[in-house]
Amino acid sequence: xxxxxxxxxxxxxxxxxxxxxxxxxxxxxxxxxxxxxxxxxxxxxxxxxxxxxxxxxxxxxxxxxxxxxxxxxxxxxxxxxxxxxxxxxxxxxxxxxxxxxxxxxxxxxxxxxxxxxxxxxxxxxxxxxxxxxxxxxxxxxxxxxxxxxxxxxxxxxxxxxxxxxxxxxxxxxxxxxxxxxxxxxxxxxxxxxxxxxxxxxxxxxxxxxxxxxxxxxxxxxxxxxxxxxxxxxxxxxxxxxxxxxxxxxxxxxxxxxxxxxxxxxxxxxxxxxxx
Amino acid sequence: xxxxxxxxxxxxxxxxxxxxxxxxxxxxxxxxxxxxxxxxxxxxxxxxxxxxxxxxxxxxxxxxxxxxxxxxxxxxxxxxxxxxxxxxxxxxxxxxxxxxxxxxxxxxxxxxxxxxxxxxxxxxxxxxxxxxxxxxxxxxxxxxxxxxxxxxxxxxxx
Numbered sequence: 001x002x003x004x005x006x007x008x009x010x011x012x013x014x015x016x017x018x019x020x021x022x023x024x025x026x027x028x029x030x031x032x033x034x035x036x037x038x039x040x041x042x043x044x045x046x047x048x049x050x051x052x053x054x055x056x057x058x059x060x061x062x063x064x065x066x067x068x069x070x071x072x073x074x075x076x077x078x079x080x081x082x083x084x085x086x087x088x089x090x091x092x093x094x095x096x097x098x099x100x101x102x103x104x105x106x107x108x109x110x111x112x113x114x115x116x117x118x119x120x121x122x123x124x125x126x127x128x129x130x131x132x133x134x135x136x137x138x139x140x141x142x143x144x145x146x147x148x149x150x151x152x153x154x155x156x157x158x159x160x161x162x163x164x165x166x167x168x169x170x171x172x173x174x175x176x177x178x179x180x181x182x183x184x185x186x187x188x189x190x191x192x193x194x195x196x197x198x199x200x201x202x203x204x205x206x207x208x209x210x211x212x213x214x215x216x217x218x219x220x221x222x223x224x225x226x227x228x229x230x231x232x233x234x235x236x237x238x239x240x241x242x243x244x245x246x247x248x249x250x251x252x253x254x255x256x257x258x259x260x261x262x263x264x265x266x267x268x269x270x271x272x273x274x275x
Numbered sequence: 276x277x278x279x280x281x282x283x284x285x286x287x288x289x290x291x292x293x294x295x296x297x298x299x300x301x302x303x304x305x306x307x308x309x310x311x312x313x314x315x316x317x318x319x320x321x322x323x324x325x326x327x328x329x330x331x332x333x334x335x336x337x338x339x340x341x342x343x344x345x346x347x348x349x350x351x352x353x354x355x356x357x358x359x360x361x362x363x364x365x366x367x368x369x370x371x372x373x374x375x376x377x378x379x380x381x382x383x384x385x386x387x388x389x390x391x392x393x394x395x396x397x398x399x400x401x402x403x404x405x406x407x408x409x410x411x412x413x414x415x416x417x418x419x420x421x422x423x424x425x426x427x428x429x430x431x432x433x
Contacts, residue, residue: 012329
């Protein structure tokens with residue numbers, strides 16, 4: 001009896017297995033297509049109640065992914081902005097180099113002290129690069145300062161925001177000459193003095209080096225006039241200007257290989273010896 | 276009475292398929308899912324004749340296949356698994372089992388089922404990645420075994 005049951009079971013199993021194999025083999029046949037459509041509809045019906053939960057779960061994971069992407073993109077954006085800023089600086093430096101007739105030595109600012117009374121900059125080139133004391137330092141915006149100390153590979157620069165800094169300057173478009181110095185009360189504000197009151201100076205005019213002192217070549221931009229005040233008890237006016245160069249963001253500069261004319265210097269010495 | 280019991284089992288089988296398709300199919304670990312239908316068939320093997328369980332295996336396997344569009348694959352592997360294991364499971368059905376014994380039995384049954392299942396799927400070109408297939412085979416079997424063990428514990432507590 002048990003054998004008969006076994007044979008029956010094996011027969012049933014064989015039929016089922018053959019049916020299963022035939023389904024596997026013919027699952028892409030046209031005859032099954034309608035049944036497949038019905039089964040997919042049934043599955044969709046069964047899945048519907050849970051689909052909202054799944055959508056919510058997926059939305060959470062998508063949200064996490066987008067958060068991560070957002071942070072990465074923010075990082076990338078800030079890097080690109082930084083690179084763009086550097087690119088603009090370098091481009092303007094290159095333009096300056098192409099436009100300037102003076103021999104220029106490109107330098108990098110390796111040390112900077114702008115907050116103490118004795119402010120200074122240190123640049124990455126020295127005597128071996130041909131840098132000498134007294135050479136003007138500029139960047140694409142304008143005057144930075146002047147070289148005051150040199151070693152073989154480094155040089156120290158006196159920036160315009162030092163109380164002992166002086167430069168002979170003129171207001172662009174007029175023949176008003178004076179001396180630019182740092183008033184010691186603002187980071188980027190300079191003052192031009194000894195300009196006669198008879199000469200009209202208006203805010204917005206540029207102030208350039210005059211070249212009269214034989215220390216700086218003429219025509220280096222210094223700053224833009226912001227306000228003009230009459231001098232108290234004197235017939236000259238006090239002109240305030242905003243320096244073109246931002247020393248705080250300065251990282252590259254050029255040193256002008258400018259040597260004072262010795263003949264002019266000798267004459268000045270002779271003149272001072274006379275009195 | 277017999278007919279009503281069969282209807283009850285059949286309805287329970289439909290419920291198991293619904294849970295498998297609606298819930299367990301989405302609770303995957305490393306791409307592997309537990310097989311509640313297999314556990315249900317193993318439970319049936321304890322008390323039902325081989326003929327009955329073979330027919331349930333074929334029917335439930337076919338319905339499962341129809342819902343996930345794997346026509347004939349679950350039907351084949353589940354029928355073969357019942358054919359191989361029914362006599363042994365029926366023979367030990369009088370024993371009392373503890374958790375790890377149930378886990379081991381379900382694991383062995385799941386391994387037999389999954390080997391058949393993946394052999395057939397490889398034959399029918401449904402899976403092409405070998406390492407992924409082996410991972411699913413092992414993890415799916417462990418996952419089913421743990422689920423079976425927990426269900427056994429819940430049933431015992433009642």
